[in-house]
Each structure stands twice: as C-alpha cells, then as structure tokens.
Amino acid sequence: MDINDFKGRSVFVAGGSSGINLGIARAFAACGANVAIASRSPERVAGAVAELRGLAAAGARIEGYSADVRDAEAIAAALAQAHEAIGDFDVLVSGAAGNFVAPALGMSAKGFRTVIDIDLNGTFHVLRGAHQFLRKPGASVISISASQAYNPTRYQAHVCAAKAGVDMLTRVLAMEWGPEGIRVNSIVPGPIGDTEGMRRLAPTPEATQKFVASVPLGRMGTTAEIADMALFLSSRHAQFVTGAVIPVDGGSSLGGGRDLSAALTA
Ligand code: NAP
Ligand code: COA
DSSP states (O other), X not given: OOTTOOTTOEEEEETTTSHHHHHHHHHHHHTTOEEEEEESOHXXXXXXXXXXXXXXXXXXXXXXXXXXXXXXXXXXXXXXXXXXXXXXXXXXXXXXXXXXXXXXXXXXXXXXXXXXXXXXXXXXXXXXXXXXXXXXXXOEEEEEOOXXXXXXXXXXXXXXXXXXXHHHHHHHHHHHHGGGTOEEEEEEEOOBTTOHHHHHHOOSHHHHHHHHHTOTTSSOBOHHHHXXXXXXXXXXXXXXXXXOXXXXXXXXXXXXSOOOGGGOOO
C-alpha cells in the first residue's frame, strides 16, 4: 500500500466535524477511504459530511453521526452504525476535546470534570467502544493529544491532566492490543493556525505573535500537516510504530509550558 493509498479502507474520526480532526478526515477521504465522523452538533456533522463527500473517491462511503463522547452509550451506538456502513475500521482517530483558559481556582469542580470527561473519558469511550470493530490485525488507532500532556502549563490544569491521561491510555492500550495486531499512538499537534483551539489559547494578534515566536520553525502548523502524520502512522511505513507520542509541532514544545495570561477568561 502506498502511503497515500487508502482506497477501500475504513476510517472513523471522533470529533471529526471541524479543525484538526476534520483535516484528518479530509486527508483520508482524498486518499480513497470510506470515512465516518461523529461529533455533538448535527449541523456541523452535516456540513463536514457534505464537504467530505465532495472529496471522496467514486463509490467511497462518507457517513456522519451526532454523538457526545462523554456518553459511552451514544458513542457506542455511533460506532456500531458506522461499522454497519463502512465495515471494520482500519483507522480510528479520537480527537474530540474541550478547552478554556482559567486558573485552577477559577474552575468549578464541574468545569474541571467537563474537560476530563470530554478529552480523557471520551477517548476511553471511543477506543474501548471501537475495539470490537477494529481490523485485527492491522488497525491504526490514533489519539490527538497536546503538549500540555508533558509541559505543565498555568491555566490548563484540566487539559494537562486530561491529555497526560490520554497519552498513558495510548501506551497501555498499545501493550494490551499489540498482540492482536492493533497499533495505538498519539499525535501531539503544535499550534495549528485557524483552529478553535488556537482561537482560545491566543485570542489576540499579539498573543498569536507570541506563539509564532516560540516555534523554532517560525510559523504555525496546518491541519494538513497533522493529517500527514495520521496518514503515515496508518500506512505500511509505520507498521512497527506503536505506543508512541509524536509531536508534530515545528519544535514548539521544546521550550516548555507557555504563558497564556493574555487568554485568561476567569
Ligand atoms: P475544534 O475545531 O473545536 O475540534 C473539536 C471537535 O470535537 C469538534 O468537531 C467538536 O464538534 C468535537 N467535540 C467537542 N466536544 C465533543 C464531545 N463532547 N463529543 C463529541 N465531539 C465533541 O478544535 P481543534 O483546535 O481542531 O482541536 C482538535 C484536537 O486537536 C483536540 O483534541 C485538541 O486538543 C488538539 N490540539 C489542538 C491544537 C491546536 O492548535 N488547535 C494544538 C494541540 C492539540 P461538536 O462541537 O459538534 O461536538
Ligand atoms: N472559565 C471557567 N470555567 C468555565 C469556563 C471558563 N472560561 N468555560 C466553561 N467553564 C465551566 C462552566 O462554568 C461550567 O461549570 P459550572 O456549571 O460549574 O459553572 C463547566 O465549565 C461546563 O460548561 P458548559 O458550557 O456547561 O459545558 P459544555 O459541555 O456545554 O461545553 C466546553 C464544554 C466548556 C469545553 C466548551 O467550551 C466546548 O464545548 N468546547 C468544545 C470546543 C473546544 O473547546 N475546542 C478547542 C479544543 S482544544
């Protein structure tokens, strides 16, 4: 299989209706795959499905489901319907996430729990729920992490804790599922331009400039560059890669945790 040939393969992207995750769905659709996405908003799902159908190979199936990853039963139902439509998943991406910038003392218990529930528990629900539908051997499972997983960052207690947990899930499930021929990895995007995540972390031109200045390669990344790593991880060129947490960030996480004070909301 060529790195860009996913014809006839099946891909499920949780959180696939916008931003980085939609970029990943786009790349697989453009490489010939059948693609299913799920997120909360039916309108966003419908918009993304329409766009993806415009990119898809003739005969490829593109499907979308409205489900909240915090609800294990709802996501299980979406996974089952997607499996019915596109068959065993060759690629599973878990990328749904939530974020806001606030000090720990500015977060209620519910605020902290909300991000843990979406990012960490949601990833468990997606991976645990999808296991029965993964191609064995051969499936590539990818969770979308963030550098907060290893760079302690002020005003990101919830995200730091949640994404560190996501990367531990990656490592543990790589060990548990490796014998079945399932590989499990995390991609750690750096600052990616024109995304909701960056709008939250850098809400002003000055804050954006500060982010750019902190990237050794001197620019923000693109959603297509994150998608390229997802294609690589799911290709024959990465068949011995599992349990890896891979930054795709222009070197931005080398400098440690960021100063997000300009984005404080509480
Ligand atoms: P985004 O556009 O807001 O993407 C989040 C996606 O997840 C949306 O499709 C959203 O759709 C869905 N979602 C949110 N909560 C959900 C829930 N409870 N259940 C199901 N789906 C849910 O954000 P993004 O900036 O592209 O971020 C995507 C991923 O990259 C995240 O995992 C984020 O942590 C990671 N990341 C981003 C950056 C960056 O620079 N942007 C950097 C590092 C890591 P609905 O609203 O329809 O649910
Ligand atoms: N500061 C402190 N607490 C905040 C907050 C902020 N800026 N924004 C939300 N919260 C708290 C709320 O106050 C609430 O707690 P409370 O009821 O005790 O006050 C809790 O978080 C849940 O908020 P709610 O709006 O009810 O949650 P939701 O489930 O509708 O939305 C979010 C979840 C808050 C993460 C929302 O921003 C979201 O849906 N984000 C998805 C998109 C995104 O974040 N993309 C970037 C990915 S990196």
